[in-house]
Amino acid sequence: MRLNESTAISTTRALLVPYDSRHVPTYHAWMEDPAIQEATASEPLTLEEEYENQASWRASHDKLTFIVCEPLTSPGSDTPTIPAGGPDSPARMVGDVNLFLYPYEDEGEGEGDDDDGDFPSATPDYCVGEVDIMIAGAQHRGKGLGRAVVQGFLQYVARHRAGITREYAEDKDMAAAVPGLKLLMAKIDEGNEKSLALFRSLGFRQEGEVNYFGEVKLVLRDLDMLAEEVPEGYAELVYSREQSQNGENHQQQQQ
Structure with missing residues (x-):
């Protein structure tokens, strides 16, 4: 998404920055780990394909992505601008967190739309968001x-729901009727007790049975509750690429 391309989120526990091309080599190294591939149900990509993927995600209107980094040493209003390539250097990168948007399908409204009544119908008035997080390093x-x-990320989603759904609608040629965000969900392997406990602690509740892929679907329908518990030190800061670009240009001139 373009919505967050110049925004960083700072809390006392982590710094979230938009996924840029500078992050790709480290991200690619993470994704070469077979354990991470299995946990994220991902296929290995070449470095070139990873760069293409990053560019595609930045332009996509239905994917909101941040890279997770170690927290700032002086968080909040004391650091209103985050210089790209500093606090988000490879050594400080930890993982990523994402929101994927889909059309909302109402199984009840789907009845009668086909011969069997078994297929849910897409409801253009709403969309849903799937949240996922990866912490790459075992340490x-x-x-x-x-x-x-996730708590900091959801706080951002709560504060920018209108902007998120507006950009989503632009891609679907729905600008005249922006859909509402109906619910958030997370699909987690049934054996991943830590992730299940994480999302349950944030108000997500299981709906349905374990699916064919061994996943549990946890859902949060009361989206208003997202803004109620503000993470400690939460601040939305400017992510500036200018200082990084100037530094790179200066280095090239010296060479």
Whole structure:
């Protein structure tokens, strides 16, 4: 999405920055890990394909992505601008967090739309968002970081729901009738107790049975509750590429 291309989110536990091409080599190295491939149900890509994927996600109107980094040493209003390539350098990158938007399908309204009444119907008045998070390094897991990241991310989603759905609608040629965000969901492997506990602690509840792929669907329907619990130190800052570009140009001139 373009919505967050110049926005960083800072809390006392993490810094979230827009996914840029500078992050691709580290991200690509993460995704070469077979364990991460299995956990994210991902196929390995070449580095060139990863760069293409990053550019595609930035332009896409139905994917909101942040790279998770270690927290700022002086978070909040004391640091109104985040210089690209500094606090989000490869050594400080931790993982990523995403929101994928889909048309909302109402199974009840689908009855009668086909011969069997078994297929849900797409409801253009609404869309749904699927949340997923990856903490790449084992040294960062099991410390409550995942919950802190998702909580900060959902706070951003709550504050920018209108902008998120407006950009989504532009891609679907629906600008005259922007859909509402009906619910958020997370699909998690039934054996991943830590992730299940994370989303349940944030108000997500299981709906339906475990699916064919062994996944549990956790859903949050009361989206108004997202804005109620503001993460400690939450601040939306400017993500500036200008200083990074000037530094790169200066380095090239010296060479």
